[in-house]
Amino acid sequence: MNNIPCVKLGIVSVSRDCFPISLSERRRRDVVSACQTAGIEIFEAPTCVENERDSVKALAEVQEAGVNALIVFLGNFGPESSETILAQRFQGPVMFVAAAEETGEDLYDGRGDAYCGMLNCSYNLALRGVRAYIPEYPVGTATDIVSMIQDFIPVARAVIGLSKLKVFSFGPRPQDFMACNAPIQPLFDLGVEIQENSELDLLVAYRQHEKDPRIEGIAKEMAEEIGSQNPYAGILPKLAQYEITLMDWAEANRGSREYFVFANKCWPAFQTEFGFVPCYVNSRLAAKGYPVSCEVDIFGAVSEYIGVCIANDAVTLLDINNSVPKDMYDADIAGKYAYTLQDVFMGFHCGNTPVCKLKKANMSYQRIMKRSLEPDSEPNITRGTMEGDLVDGEITFYRLQGNARGKLTAYVAQGEVLPVATRSFGGIGIFAIQEMGRFYRHVLIEKNYPHHGAVVFGHYGKAIYSVLRYLGVEDISFNQPSGMLYKTENPFA
Structure with a gap:
């Protein structure tokens, strides 16, 4: 079909500085791997955002890669200000999703609390007047998040096209x-x-x-x-x-x-x-x-x-x-x-x-x-x-x-x-x-x-x-x- 945009996806993980950054990075890699298995091309930004300077750096990475539709991934609780500033500065549709906890055998250092982080994220999006795509249930495993990304692609294509x-x-x-x-x-x-x-x-x-x-x-x-x-x-x-x-x-x-x-x-x-x-x-x-x-x-x-x-x-x-x-x-x-x-x-x-x-x-x-x-x-x-x-x-x-x-x-x-x-x-x-x-x-x-x-x-x-x-x-x-x-x-x- 002519006359419609080609969606170039990118994903940026975020991490609250009092949580292990390695947890968010690993979960991001799992999402990217699951995307590749599903045949979805996605750019993985190397910077995991913990603060506002990180958000500027990650933004530059996705812009250089030609990303026009962004996934902000709460691999753990996430820094509510920095992650929403990233969405505010990105010129294109943005989706926010959060990682589900993976196993009952690792709920000490392996617990990310992204379920909680999505709540504060939504409040900060409203404070900044930022529109974002948030799935009906935005918390899931890597496989779940791939399904959410598949739903996001046609939405992103329409939003980009209208702009x-x-x-x-x-x-x-x-x-x-x-x-x-x-x-x-x-x-x-x-x-x-x-x-x-x-x-x-x-x-x-x-x-x-x-x-x-x-x-x-x-x-x-x-x-x-x-x-x-x-x-x-x-x-x-x-x-x-x-x-x-x-x-x-x-x-x-x-x-x-x-x-x-x-x-x-x-x-x-x-x-x-x-x-x-x-x-x-x-x-x-x-x-x-x-x-x-x-x-x-x-x-x-x-x-x-x-x-x-x-x-x-x-x-x-x-x-x-x-x-x-x-x-x-x-x-x-x-x-x-x-x-x-x-x-x-x-x-x-x-x-x-x-x-x-x-x-x-x-x-x-x-x-x-x-x-x-x-x-x-x-x-x-x-x-x-x-x-x-x-x-x-x-x-x-x-x-x-x-x-x-x-x-x-x-x-x-x-x-x-x-x-x-x-x-x-x-x-x-x-x-x-x-x-x-x-x-x-x-x-x-x-x-x-x-x-x-x-x-x-x-x-x-x-x-x-x-x-x-x-x-x-x-x-x-x-x-x-x-x-x-x-x-x-x-x-x-």
């Missing part, structure tokens, strides 16, 4: 999609850079690529990807020209940023001026790791990017779109899957989902737009969608959002796409999430979320939740199980 991310947006949000027009100040607070542009800027750039020699090659690549399910092959040169335009724009405007995503207006003037719908290009770029959100949904694009970093896989952005008709539910779902009618819904978008996440993907046209733009003719300017039912299997539906008051909020819900035909158009699937009806009412509606949600293909709720916590999002909702009431839920309903 070096630029969002390119084109056009104002559509009038009737104000829900996507969220205050962007919280994204700047996270370190995300945003360049807002006019649709005219994009149109001028597109026209400048009219005779670009790369168009033929990209169009051929598109034709090979689509295969025989392509009744609108004549639109491919225009789509290829558009794809080249977007990628050239990013390269020319990324500045100091290493990674980028797009949030682009895609209707209604887009069709009349560009002569196509951009959905298939959006799907192709998303498949490569460059998400393109529809309807200038900046938070949607950033949400998608989080999923790309975590899963190292293609994601999509869908409308939480329509209910499943009861006759379809009774015929295809009831008695076959453990979901109620309120647990299921259809996730849809015009055609932006990558081909690799669709069954029988085919090139088509945007039916909704055709009704108003080409009601009495064959599809022309509404061509360019990539359609098909979504592949079935596990999914995570999630979103990072700036609410109307400029505060970051988020939701995460795990579920699945059912292997049930949708009998509809667009990139679409029947989604099933336990207790979705209650989640829909008391999270999505109650907390004013827009219709767009990001979808990553697999169960990644644990990692996404950890990233959101690391970013400082305080309001993170999930689909609460039956019997666990939402704050606004009527207990007598």
Whole structure:
């Protein structure tokens, strides 16, 4: 997958000066050895931190080694000030973990009390305003800590990526999609850079690529990807020209940023001026790791990017779109899957989902737009969608959002796409999430979320939740199980 960071791990052990430093050093070596056995590359800083000068020395060691994600390992109680100063000065995500005691046969000089040290560590992190990743249970043996490190890697990749991310947006949000027009100040607070542009800027750039020699090659690549399910092959040169335009724009405007995503207006003037719908290009770029959100949904694009970093896989952005008709539910779902009618819904978008996440993907046209733009003719300017039912299997539906008051909020819900035909158009699937009806009412509606949600293909709720916590999002909702009431839920309903 392109457009995401490579995580270079480093580990620094720390030691309280009244405990044996050799204990922390030995335990650090055990963790590094266990990482190597698990195939995890990690830089072992030679300095074990006992004081602030040591923290400066250890920091220099990991910086020289190119480490961009740091593990601070409490091999014993640890020096609470020095270890948190190290995290404060390190420019990147940091995880704190602590060594478990190893044997009841050596609880005199072999006892490290790191279980206790983690408590003081957490207090000092708060004093210094330092964010850190602390596992659900951060104390363990070397083997346990390897598992914690494996969980940390995708979180670190997302945090690093966001800190070096630029969002390119084109056009104002559509009038009737104000829900996507969220205050962007919280994204700047996270370190995300945003360049807002006019649709005219994009149109001028597109026209400048009219005779670009790369168009033929990209169009051929598109034709090979689509295969025989392509009744609108004549639109491919225009789509290829558009794809080249977007990628050239990013390269020319990324500045100091290493990674980028797009949030682009895609209707209604887009069709009349560009002569196509951009959905298939959006799907192709998303498949490569460059998400393109529809309807200038900046938070949607950033949400998608989080999923790309975590899963190292293609994601999509869908409308939480329509209910499943009861006759379809009774015929295809009831008695076959453990979901109620309120647990299921259809996730849809015009055609932006990558081909690799669709069954029988085919090139088509945007039916909704055709009704108003080409009601009495064959599809022309509404061509360019990539359609098909979504592949079935596990999914995570999630979103990072700036609410109307400029505060970051988020939701995460795990579920699945059912292997049930949708009998509809667009990139679409029947989604099933336990207790979705209650989640829909008391999270999505109650907390004013827009219709767009990001979808990553697999169960990644644990990692996404950890990233959101690391970013400082305080309001993170999930689909609460039956019997666990939402704050606004009527207990007598």
